[in-house]
Amino acid sequence: MNSDIDMSPGFAYVDFWAVHTFYGINSVSWCAVRFIEFHDMVSEKGSRVGGGSAGAVLASRLSEDPEVDVVVLEAGGLPPPLSDVPLLAAWWQMGPLDWGYHTVPQAHACRGLRYNQSFWPRGKVLGGSSVLNYMLYVRGNRRDYDHWEQMGAEGWGWRDVLPYFLKSEDNRDRGAIFNGHHGVGGLLTVSAPRYATPLARAFLEAGRWLGYPLTDLTGPSQLGFASPQATIRDGARCSVVKAFLEPASHRHNLHLSLNTFVTRVLIDHHNHAVGVLIRRSGRTRLILAKREVILSAGAINSPHILLLSGVGPAEQLTSFGIPVRADLPVGHNLQDHVTAGGLHFEISEPVALVEPRLMTLRNAMEYLLVGKGPLSLPGGVEGLAFLSTQLNNKSADWPDVGIHFVSGSPAADGGSTIRRVMGFRQEVGPLQIPVPSIRLA
Ligand SMILES: Cc1cc2nc3c(=O)[nH]c(=O)nc-3n(C[C@H](O)[C@H](O)[C@H](O)COP(=O)(O)OP(=O)(O)OC[C@H]3O[C@@H](n4cnc5c(N)ncnc54)[C@H](O)[C@@H]3O)c2cc1C
Numbered sequence: 330m331n332s333d334i335d336m337s338p339g340f341a342y343v344d345f346w347a348v349h350t351f352y353g354i355n356s357v358s359w360c361a362v363r364f365i366e367f368h369d370m371v372s373e374k375g376s377r378v379g380g381g382s383a384g385a386v387l388a389s390r391l392s393e394d395p396e397v398d399v400v401v402l403e404a405g406g407l408p409p410p411l412s413d414v415p416l417l418a419a420w421w422q423m424g425p426l427d428w429g430y431h432t433v434p435q436a437h438a439c440r441g442l443r444y445n446q447s448f449w450p451r452g453k454v455l456g457g458s459s460v461l462n463y464m465l466y467v468r469g470n471r472r473d474y475d476h477w478e479q480m481g482a483e484g485w486g487w488r489d490v491l492p493y494f495l496k497s498e499d500n501r502d503r504g505a506i507f508n509g510h511h512g513v514g515g516l517l518t519v520s521a522p523r524y525a526t527p528l529a530r531a532f533l534e535a536g537r538w539l540g541y542p543l544t545d546l547t548g549p550s551q552l553g554f555a556s557p558q559a560t561i562r563d564g565a566r567c568s569v570v571k572a573f574l575e576p577a578s579h580r581h582n583l584h585l586s587l588n589t590f591v592t593r594v595l596i597d598h599h600n601h602a603v604g605v606l607i608r609r610s611g612r613t614r615l616i617l618a619k620r621e622v623i624l625s626a627g628a629i630n631s632p633h634i635l636l637l638s639g640v641g642p643a644e645q646l647t648s649f650g651i652p653v654r655a656d657l658p659v660g661h662n663l664q665d666h667v668t669a670g671g672l673h674f675e676i677s678e679p680v681a682l683v684e685p686r687l688m689t690l691r692n693a694m695e696y697l698l699v700g701k702g703p704l705s706l707p708g709g710v711e712g713l714a715f716l717s718t719q720l721n722n723k724s725a726d727w728p729d730v731g732i733h734f735v736s737g738s739p740a741a742d743g744g745s746t747i748r749r750v751m752g753f754r755q756e757v758g759p760l761q762i763p764v765p766s767i768r769l770a
Contacts (some may be wrong), residue, residue, distance in 0.1 A: 379403065379626035380585065381457020384499070385569035387623055389516070389576070392583040399582060400616065402589045402607060405454035412460050413565040414696065415522070416687070418708035422450040422750040423462040430629055431752075438550040441757040448752045449665075451627050455587060456570040458627065463708040463735075464559040464566055466519045468494060470551050472727045505558065508548045517572040518562035525711060527680045528736040529556060532712035546713055550726050554714040559707040564700020594622055594638040596654045632660040666731075670751055673738045681710045682737035684745070709737045 332629040380388070392399045405426065412421055423429060429448040432439070439445045452458035471487035471561035478486035495512035501520040505511055511519070533543055536554025544553035560567045577583050586609070593606040595615070604617035624631050630741035635641060642661075646653050679686070687703050695702035712734030721729040 379591075379624070379630065380455045380567050380574070380587075381452060381625060381627055382459045383457075384623075384625035385459075385573040387625060388583060389573035392577055392580050395580075395582055397582060397620070398584070399497065400584045400586065400618075402586050402591055402605065402616070403455050404588070404590045405452070405457075406587050408454050408456050408460045408568060408570060411682075412454075412568070413605055414558070414704055415464060415561060415564075415566055415707045416682070416704045416709060418461065418463050418566075419746050419750050423448070426452060426454040426461055428453045429631070433668065441754055444750040446752065448750065449629070450750070451629055452518070455574070455585075456568040457569040459560070460566075460570070463710055464561055465707060465710060465713065466547060466558045466560055467713070468547055470727055472725065500558070500560075502558065505545055505548075508545060510548045512543070516576060517560060517569075518567040519558050520561050521556060521558050522561065522706050522711075523564055524703055526682065526703075526707050526736045527678070528676075528734075529711035532714075532734045536712075536714055541714065541716070543585055545735045546715060551715050552717060552728050553714065557707065557710055561705070561707060564696065564705040567604055591626070591634060592637060594624065594634060594640075596638060596640075600655065628663070632663075635659045668733075670739075673740075680736075682706070682735075684742040706736075709735045711736045 345548075380401045384401060384403075388399050388401050390465050391397050407711055408426070411417065412426070421427060428451045430451060431446045432449065434445040435447065436445075439447050442448075450458070450461060452462075452711065454460050471491075474485055474487040475491050477488075478484075495510075495515070497515045497517045498512035499515045499518045500506050500511040500513055501518060503519075506513055533554055537543060542550075542553040544550060544555055545558075546553070546555045548560065560572070562571065574585075583706045586607075588609060590608040592608055592613070594602050595604045595606065595617075597603045602618070602622040604615060604620060607614050607616060624634060626634055632641070636646065636659055637651065639646060639652050640657055641653075641655075641659040643653045643656040645660075682703060692702045694706035710733050712731040712732070713733070715728035716730045716732065717723040717725075717728050720728050721727070737747065739751065739753060741747065
């Protein structure tokens with residue numbers, strides 16, 4: 330056993346008060362969440378790492394069974410109420426809610442980005458990346474799931490996963506629910522934004538002009554242009570906290586531990602995961618799980634924790650002095666969707682989302698009172714399209730390029746957010762519009 334483990338008893342959590350303070354007005358139900366008191370060694374029937382998108386869903390579903398105790402261990406704290414405002418999505422990146430990852434400098438890519446590095450935001454907060462994502466409700470292509478199944482991922486074919494998409498979804502748009510590809514009454518609210526600039530219509534018209542259908546991209550066919558649907562409830566972000574954890578907060582078998590950093594999964598001599606090591610308030614603790622440990626720390630941190638636990642390529646682990654528990658290609662085959670954010674258009678009408686026009690008392694009141702107006706737009710994304718390029722088999726309804734149409738640009742906010750989070754070099758992109766300021770004459 331590691332000698333730096335602190336085995337002292339009486340490890341009580343004080344997060345109740347934090348919850349109460351942050352959520353006292355918005356979300357009274359959180360006050361019902363039980364916070365665990367760990368003693369020297371805790372034997373729980375189940376344990377989970379990472380209270381993000383996947384973790385919240387699992388915690389909610391598993392704790393439906395009162396016989397299963399679920400402990401959610403989350404490195405971050407509670408999401409601030411302002412993270413609910415859809416238009417501010419990008420604002421949270423590179424701040425305290427973000428792990429702040431970036432790639433090593435690239436030799437052949439990212440030439441327009443500072444230090445040739447691509448910035449990879451990931452949520453470090455209860456709700457994980459669902460608290461800082463753009464909320465667009467898009468599923469994978471049916472052929473991607475079938476391809477997984479063909480490669481051996483049994484149970485992950487399209488006919489297997491579709492029922493779960495439908496079960497999860499509560500689509501609030503009457504016009505969208507009749508094609509058999511949407512669910513109603515699930516925990517995750519999906520709806521179209523309640524506001525559109527004239528540019529949203531122009532985007533759809535452009536798609537029609539190019540000969541593409543205007544379609545529901547989550548419907549039977551994924552090829553075409555669309556106004557996006559998003560995980561938005563009553564005009565505000567519907568993170569997994571709202572969708573899955575809040576409704577389960579009264580359950581006595583669901584426990585939540587915030588600001589709890591998991592450093593390692595403990596694996597016994599039979600190669601079973603039996604618990605985790607955590608750091609909290611500067612002290613290391615051991616948590617044992619009676620049934621299982623579920624790792625849902627995201628696409629970067631899950632492999633990271635596995636590697637630290639001795640599960641990964643033996644050569645790499647040995648070079649860091651980590652005892653090898655299983656020689657596996659953990660960390661390989663990482664995939665990202667490459668984005669080229671370079672096409673900006675100058676327009677003559679004052680219809681784009683430009684910060685000085687957006688941050689007005691009128692817009693704030695409209696959002697707060699009725700959940701409408703420009704602040705309810707998911708990160709300013711007003712159009713989505715999936716296209717088949719000449720390199721693709723056009724008959725297969727399996728597009729190879731996606732377009733995100735944003736009614737703003739890196740010039741729209743004086744460089745305060747969009748340029749910053751895209752990581753553009755100073756010399757890249759359109760000229761910045763100075764943001765007005767107040768100062769003493
Ligand atoms: C900026 C951005 C925009 C996006 N836009 C969209 C979009 O519009 N539509 C869409 O469908 N998807 C979008 N995504 C992707 C989507 O949000 C993610 O795919 C999804 O949230 C990933 O879920 P996850 O559970 O795997 O990881 P996460 O949601 O990131 O959850 C991982 C959790 O584990 C916690 N954790 C990590 N390490 C530890 C540790 N050592 N100890 C304890 N806890 C730990 C993290 O703090 C986090 O809460 C976007 C993502 C980002 C970052």
